[in-house]
């Protein structure tokens with residue numbers, strides 16, 4: 001049994017928590033930007049393949065204080081802390097060890113220096129455990145991730161590798177795509193279901209619509225990609241075969257979902273269709289070039305979008321002009337969810353949201369504005 005930790009976008013902890021509940025994970029707990037549970041390799045495999053809002057699946061190896069101690073150098077507690085971790089349980093004699101991490105509000109603030117100390121301590125621990133004076137590091141890479149916050153160091157092993165938001169279907173994106181994991185979380189909060197008629201009038205590269213289609217059809221986001229730990233000798237290939245078979249069984253091809261996408265940019269329209277084809281859901285898509293001022297709402301549609309923010313795309317006043325148009329063309333009783341960093345959004349849109357929720361799109365603090373009948 002491991003302690004499994006899944007980082008996520010700030011604001012999506014509750015979404016991720018329920019995804020883990022649906023996977024029947026044990027001892028689930030949520031903190032800022034991460035949700036953890038207990039489980040074995042079966043849970044690690046299912047989490048990598050099926051979670052839609054997690055960024056990675058990490059195994060927690062241990063946690064210790066790295067606060068300065070009298071008579072010791074600043075790095076001693078870090079070295080000694082790593083030396084205490086049972087690394088040989090998960091890292092083989094020939095495995096390559098890579099160290100990555102971050103530090104905030106701590107005396108040990110140099111990330112490269114911490115990386116080098118952790119690597120030295122890990123090598124020393126493994127050499128001692130394997131009774132050798134040399135580690136060839138010729139086998140599968142194992143990435144040790146460390147996080148130092150307020151002089152507490154937590155050490156993880158990354159089972160995922162290429163981050164989970166890379167589903168494998170997006171070859172190209174437009175100027176300001178939303179991350180797949182954030183889109184998936186927003187779609188969960190927007191109650192996208194098997195029979196949803198999802199509409200994105202600013203579809204860009206089609207992220208909301210493709211994630212929505214796959215959610216409605218219950219196609220697990222990681223079904224068609226690989227994960228770092230699948231190359232480890234410690235993990236049986238059967239565990240991932242079983243997890244993929246279980247995820248495949250859940251697919252609902254008879255879902256009545258349909259996606260309606262619009263964008264003023266013809267390249268975005270082409271991109272959405274190409275990405276939908278790559279994701280295997282294009283037969284449920286209706287996409288056309290259209291200015292937001294020409295938008296016509298169809299009764300029953302669920303609108304989910306991230307219009308330009310005035311940061312990477314347009315300026316703030318141009319973005320606000322779009323919010324005013326949206327307020328005119330989205331009927332007062334339409335169901336819609338809009339993510340925007342603009343505190344003036346409701347004033348420009350012309351209506352107070354029924355629900356507001358703080359969410360981060362990368363480093364940009366946003367609000368999710370939700371409206372329904």
Ligand SMILES: C[S@@+](CC[C@H](N)C(=O)[O-])C[C@H]1O[C@@H](n2cnc3c(N)ncnc32)[C@H](O)[C@@H]1O
Nearest residue numbers: 176177178202203204205207263264265291292
């Ligand atoms: C922030 S991007 C949306 C990104 C999209 N969610 C994705 O993940 O790729 C905003 C989109 O709005 C489109 N857009 C800008 N002005 C528009 C307008 N007046 N009418 C319709 N679409 C517009 C842009 O072409 C761009 O694709």
